[in-house]
Each structure stands twice: as C-alpha cells, then as structure tokens.
Amino acid sequence: MSEREHDIAVIGAGMVGAALALACAASGWRVVVIEPSAPEEPTPESDPDLRVSALSAGSEALLRQLGVWPAMEAMRMAPFGRLAVWEAPTGPLASVPGGRLVANQARTEFNAEALGRSHLGHIVENRVTRWALWQRMGDHDRITRLYPATLKTLEHTNDGVTLTLDTGNTVPVTLVVGADGANSATRRMAGIGTSRNQYRQQAMVINIRHAPPAETITWQMFTPQGPKAYLPLPEANGSGWGSLVWYDQPETLDELTAMDESQLLAAIRRNFPLTLPDPEAAPARGRFPIAREHAHQYARGRVVLVGDAAHTINPLAGQGVNLGFRDAAALARCLGTASSRNDPGDARILTAYETERRPHNRLMMDAMDLFYHLFSNANPPLHLARTLGLGLAGRIPFAHERVTRYAMGIDEHLPAPIESLIKRLA
Ligand SMILES: Cc1cc2nc3c(=O)[nH]c(=O)nc-3n(C[C@H](O)[C@H](O)[C@H](O)COP(=O)(O)OP(=O)(O)OC[C@H]3O[C@@H](n4cnc5c(N)ncnc54)[C@H](O)[C@@H]3O)c2cc1C
Numbered sequence: 001m002s003e004r005e006h007d008i009a010v011i012g013a014g015m016v017g018a019a020l021a022l023a024c025a026a027s028g029w030r031v032v033v034i035e036p037s038a039p040e041e042p043t044p045e046s047d048p049d050l051r052v053s054a055l056s057a058g059s060e061a062l063l064r065q066l067g068v069w070p071a072m073e074a075m076r077m078a079p080f081g082r083l084a085v086w087e088a089p090t091g092p093l094a095s096v097p098g099g100r101l102v103a104n105q106a107r108t109e110f111n112a113e114a115l116g117r118s119h120l121g122h123i124v125e126n127r128v129t130r131w132a133l134w135q136r137m138g139d140h141d142r143i144t145r146l147y148p149a150t151l152k153t154l155e156h157t158n159d160g161v162t163l164t165l166d167t168g169n170t171v172p173v174t175l176v177v178g179a180d181g182a183n184s185a186t187r188r189m190a191g192i193g194t195s196r197n198q199y200r201q202q203a204m205v206i207n208i209r210h211a212p213p214a215e216t217i218t219w220q221m222f223t224p225q226g227p228k229a230y231l232p233l234p235e236a237n238g239s240g241w242g243s244l245v246w247y248d249q250p251e252t253l254d255e256l257t258a259m260d261e262s263q264l265l266a267a268i269r270r271n272f273p274l275t276l277p278d279p280e281a282a283p284a285r286g287r288f289p290i291a292r293e294h295a296h297q298y299a300r301g302r303v304v305l306v307g308d309a310a311h312t313i314n315p316l317a318g319q320g321v322n323l324g325f326r327d328a329a330a331l332a333r334c335l336g337t338a339s340s341r342n343d344p345g346d347a348r349i350l351t352a353y354e355t356e357r358r359p360h361n362r363l364m365m366d367a368m369d370l371f372y373h374l375f376s377n378a379n380p381p382l383h384l385a386r387t388l389g390l391g392l393a394g395r396i397p398f399a400h401e402r403v404t405r406y407a408m409g410i411d412e413h414l415p416a417p418i419e420s421l422i423k424r425l426a
Contacts, residue, residue, distance in 0.1 A: 017179025
C-alpha cells in the first residue's frame, strides 16, 4: 500500500462528520477533514441559533467520550426532564375566549425521575455543538482541517481514492467518509442512489423570547395539519427562550413567512396551547422542507456514508443527528485501531458497519412515518386509535419505560412486539 499523509478523509465537518473524525483520530487513524464553511464561535450575548437539536443521553455519552461535552456545557444548553405529547383538543371547549387552546386529551408524559435520571436530554444550539467539535479537532495532532474547501472530484485508484478540492489541492487517502449532509456530493460521486419521499408537510422553526426562567419540559401537540412542538432553550440576554416547530402545509407556511412579527405572534397565540410561555417576541424564523431519504447502499468501493448523507428522516421526534452520532460511533468501532489494521477501506469493515446501522435507521424512519400518517389525519377511527395508543403508552409502565429509554438513546432496541408492529404498519 502506498505511503500517504492521511488514512481517512471526512467530507463535511457538520456535527456527525466532526464526531466521526474525533472518534477515528482517538483510535490512531490520521484524518483529514474537508469543510467549506467553518462554524462561527457562539457568544453569550448572541440570541439563540435557529437550528437546535434535542440531543439524547446516548449522544451526550458519545460527546463526553470525545471530550467535547464540557465545552458545550460551558457555552449553553437546556436540559429537559420531561417530555409530553398529546392531541390537539377539538370541539367548543377547545379554546378560551382569547382563542388559546386549552385541554390536553390523552396526554402522555415521559419523566426523567421515573427512570432515576436527572434529565431526558438537552436542547443544544447546533452552532454550540459544531463549535466545540471544531475546536477539539483543531487541538488534535492526528486531524488536519482543510477549510474553506469543497470536494470537487473523487477517483478510485488501485488501493485508495484521490480527492480533488476546489482549492486545486489533491488529497490521496485510503477511505472517504461522506458526512456532507442531505445533498451529499460524495454520495453522488460514488454513484450511490437513494429512495426519497417528500412529505407534504413542511416545518417552520421560530425562536420566541418569553419571561424567564427557562422551561425544563419539551412537548409536542399533534393536529391534523401537523404537530406543533416546543423545545426549551437556555436563558440568554436576561430572557427565557423557546424554539417552536410548526409543521403544516406549504401554503400555510407561505402565509406565516409573509407575516410581520406582531402578526406572527398573534398566529402563534391562536395555534399553540396555553402551556406555551406567553411569547414576547419572535425574532427569528426559517423554513425547512422535510423528506425521508435513504441511500441504497452505505458503502461503495472505498466510500462510506454517515449521518444525513446516508439517511434523512422526519424531524418530528428530533432523532436525525442522534442517529448520525450512532453511525459515527458504529463506524469508528468497526474500523478499530490503526495499529491493528492497515486498510480502513477494507470492504468487510464497511459491510459490517452497514449491517449494523441500516436496520436501526430504517426502523426509526418507519416509526416516524407511522406517526406522520397516523397523526396528520382527521379520520375518526384513526383518532380513536391515536387516543387509545397515547393513553396506553402512558399507562403500561413497562412499555412506557422502554420507549423512553429508546428515545433517550440508552437502549438500541424497542421491545420486540413494538418493533414488529412498526415494521408491519409502516
Ligand atoms: C427542522 C429540523 C429540526 C431538527 N431537529 C432535530 C433534533 O431535535 N434532534 C436531532 O437529532 N436532529 C434534528 N434534526 C436533524 C439534524 O439537523 C440533522 O440530522 C443533522 O444536522 C445532520 O448532521 P450531518 O452532520 O449529518 O449533516 P449536516 O449538518 O448537513 O452537515 C454537513 C456538512 O457538510 C458540509 N459540506 C456540504 N457539502 C460539502 C462538500 N461538497 N465538500 C465538503 N463539505 C461539504 C457542510 O458545510 C456541513 O458542514 C432536525 C432537522 C430539521 C430540518
């Protein structure tokens, strides 16, 4: 095998690519990371980022192992100890005279205390996670960051791959990891196709400011038009903050986009339940198309995919990056240590990674689809099924605890009957 400066190239220093680069470097691999736009440093004075993620306990464990969690905590994050889901009330008693929704039917709550834990997860601004990972990579002597730089071409040679960047540099490596997100150029260049379904609903994310303190509960209310979610953010600039996710038809989101801030606040008050802390301002909003997309293969030749490059899912349960972190941990584990192997692009390693991850990612995609179709619907039998389902999920202690542990990323598996039900219904 020819002598090269780097063993592995990671294309994209998003949250997943950066985590993978650190995990591989910790095992002795020499890693080069290629990224067009380095993250900006978050400051305590800045308003919260519009892009936030609910990070599970499993993701926290990985980020602790990589040594980045303390830096993230030192910036800011919002732990949550409770998670509630319910269906929007209907009928004449659904709202108070001001138009705010009141009752919670079949509300199910998941509670950290019941599991003997201090929290279920954390809501973290993506830029906080990205910045902490980026800094850590900069400190590592087995990681080289090439930025700003974009992958332009990828060519397999006898025993490796040669990358060409827009900077004109060529980079020879043994394994290429595509961590360049949903529109992965690496995936395209490797000739890997995808199956894609664009959901009719889209998502608008709105950051609201409210009176302090920060909330410690995250919740989601289902309506036939789509869910309305609240994610607590940490206090910033003396205010409480929350991230709202409003799923709806594109036409409704067009209307919300065209509104000025006071109209948007009025629309939020009308459409979100009283549980929402009264919003004083809504300074940032953005729209995100949502699609389910799954790569036909996770590996081809010496190219392997992780994170959104391999799969995108409906974000309604906030699991996208948590799955990506699991991909990163699994691939690093399959690669083993640099001292025990000399070819990280060995097809057996990449097959072992795909065999481990594909069924888990597929199951989560199917579960999200099931939720999407079950709840985006005003059909009375489905309404009854939802009410019974949510009620039962909350009342069978065993199922309740196991589902919570799965959603928190503590357990890899759902109880077998639930897994097979999801597979059959999806
Ligand atoms: C509205 C919404 C809410 C969400 N909420 C949650 C949540 O609560 N919890 C959760 O787990 N997930 C959530 N997700 C999903 C989550 O945001 C994604 O799964 C996650 O960001 C994917 O990370 P990634 O690193 O794989 O890809 P990305 O974040 O897309 O990163 C890709 C990186 O590759 C770089 N890149 C792109 N092209 C090239 C190229 N040609 N060469 C080199 N580099 C390149 C980019 O600059 C970027 O840095 C949400 C998604 C949406 C839309």
